[in-house]
Amino acid sequence: MIAIPTHPAAHYAGDIAAWVAAALAARWQYKRWPDEALALAKTVRPSYFLALAIGALIGAWLFGSANSLRGLISAPSHSIAGALAGGIVAVELWKAAHKVRVSTGGALVLPLCVGIIVGRLGCFFAGLPDFTYGVPASVPWAVDLGDGIARHPVQLYESAAMAGFLAVYLHARIANADWARHHAFHAMIIFYAAQRFLWEFFKPYPAVLGPLNLFHFLMLGLVAYGIFWWRRGDGRGRRHA
Numbered sequence: 001m002i003a004i005p006t007h008p009a010a011h012y013a014g015d016i017a018a019w020v021a022a023a024l025a026a027r028w029q030y031k032r033w034p035d036e037a038l039a040l041a042k043t044v045r046p047s048y049f050l051a052l053a054i055g056a057l058i059g060a061w062l063f064g065s066a067n068s069l070r071g072l073i074s075a076p077s078h079s080i081a082g083a084l085a086g087g088i089v090a091v092e093l094w095k096a097a098h099k100v101r102v103s104t105g106g107a108l109v110l111p112l113c114v115g116i117i118v119g120r121l122g123c124f125f126a127g128l129p130d131f132t133y134g135v136p137a138s139v140p141w142a143v144d145l146g147d148g149i150a151r152h153p154v155q156l157y158e159s160a161a162m163a164g165f166l167a168v169y170l171h172a173r174i175a176n177a178d179w180a181r182h183h184a185f186h187a188m189i190i191f192y193a194a195q196r197f198l199w200e201f202f203k204p205y206p207a208v209l210g211p212l213n214l215f216h217f218l219m220l221g222l223v224a225y226g227i228f229w230w231r232r233g234d235g236r237g238r239r240h241a
Contacts, residue, residue: 001150004143006127014122022115029110033173040107043100051094052087059086067205067214068131077131080116081196081215085222088189103233105185113166113188117159124155134202152202161195186230193222 030037063082091104123132127145134152142150165188172180179187197219205213 002141002143004125004127004145006125006145008126008129010124011122011126011130014119014126017122018115018119021118022111025114026107026111029107036107040104043102044104045098048091048094048098048104051090055090055093056083056087059083059089062086063214063218079215080119081218081222084112084189084192085218088222088225103182103185106181109169109184109188110166113162113169116162116192117166120155120159120162124153124159132203135204137202154199154202157199157202158196161199162192165191183230183233186226186233189222190226190230193219193226197223 060078060080060083063085064077064079067079068077095101095104123130127133128147132155133145134154136149137152138150139152141153143153144150169180169184169188173184197216200213200215200219201211203213205215208214208217
């Protein structure tokens with residue numbers, strides 16, 4: 001068992017670091033592929049980003065609190081998965097209202113992945129108060145977050161999984177692969193939801209149905225969303241995402 005020094009403030013430090021890292025990733029991406037950023041700027045209006053931010057904020061607190069208020073810690077909380085779902089809903093509503101039918105998510109893949117990778121590290125070092133810790137485990141890499149119990153480092157599982165996806169995506173994007181140019185956001189959503197669905201079995205969250213918790217069902221919805229728009233985009237000449 002590996003003892004990990006933790007502090008609740010690490011969560012907020014991780015949030016700040018995640019935003020900074022995501023901004024730097026977006027800046028690098030703009031320099032590497034400027035046409036994509038320019039195409040997005042020509043397609044959307046400032047209200048697009050406002051809708052995205054509001055949707056992500058609502059989703060983060062809605063799903064995070066719906067889960068935590070039913071669990072061991074009866075207090076409001078926020079969730080990365082909830083923010084992602086809320087942002088998607090808000091953007092789709094905005095696009096429908098403004099009759100935008102082209103893809104807008106591709107330019108967000110790199111900063112989103114980087115933000116999740118870094119943000120999960122903040123959750124990990126925040127320890128038990130963050131309520132994102134894993135269930136007891138006997139694996140050699142189990143961690144002690146301050147209560148003397150060996151646990152799965154689920155936050156690191158998610159961070160490593162998204163780092164793996166990011167490496168594959170960047171390799172494919174540099175190679176100009178078709179999926180990386182036209183369906184990167186769909187691929188990211190499907191992969192994120194699939195790996196998160198798995199890690200949810202290693203968390204002590206309250207079950208909703210059988211062994212499945214709230215986030216299991218949210219992840220199934222995100223997988224369905226990603227597959228639906230990927231297939232629909234191919235069927236319509238990739239006009240939507």
